[in-house]
Amino acid sequence: MKCPRCSADLIVIEYNDVELDCCSSCGGLWFDSGEIDVLTEKSGGRRAIFRPATNVREPRLRCPMCRSRMDKRYMGVENPVLVDVCPSCDGLWLDRGELEQVLERAGATDPIANHLSKTFGGSRTHETGHENADSSPSA
Numbered sequence: 001m002k003c004p005r006c007s008a009d010l011i012v013i014e015y016n017d018v019e020l021d022c023c024s025s026c027g028g029l030w031f032d033s034g035e036i037d038v039l040t041e042k043s044g045g046r047r048a049i050f051r052p053a054t055n056v057r058e059p060r061l062r063c064p065m066c067r068s069r070m071d072k073r074y075m076g077v078e079n080p081v082l083v084d085v086c087p088s089c090d091g092l093w094l095d096r097g098e099l100e101q102v103l104e105r106a107g108a109t110d111p112i113a114n115h116l117s118k119t120f121g122g123s124r125t126h127e128t129g130h131e132n133a134d135s136s137p138s139a
């Protein structure tokens with residue numbers, strides 16, 4: 001799938017039985033319908049934490065899964081975070097950093113959040129092996 005934000009490829013990461021798609025470029029995260037349920041389980045399920053967002057000026061994104069236009073939703077009860085939800089396939093898109101905000105505000109000290117912040121936050125220890133790849137285009 002392609003990132004709805006920047007069109008880079010989404011890479012799949014696995015955590016327990018949950019597969020998440022992460023943008024290799026902008027750090028956004030895609031959650032399938034079932035994955036949202038896993039994440040929101042401890043917070044009372046998705047109905048408890050998603051609310052309609054009106055008067056939002058941000059452009060609507062295209063769902064990377066089914067290409068529908070995604071709706072803006074507020075996620076969380078206090079100080080909600082503005083997220084993108086697909087009305088067609090129930091997927092969820094979070095920009096980089098939004099997951100942490102959501103989980104923090106949902107009051108969840110979730111191992112998934114810890115895992116994700118370790119994976120995407122701070123230093124990346126991803127070795128490419130291409131020593132000169134970024135400085136000199138092949139002659």
Ligand SMILES: [Zn+2]
Pocket residue numbers: 003004005006007008023024025026027028
């Ligand atoms: Zn992206």
Ligand SMILES: [Zn+2]
Pocket residue numbers: 063064065066067068086087088089090091
């Ligand atoms: Zn969709």
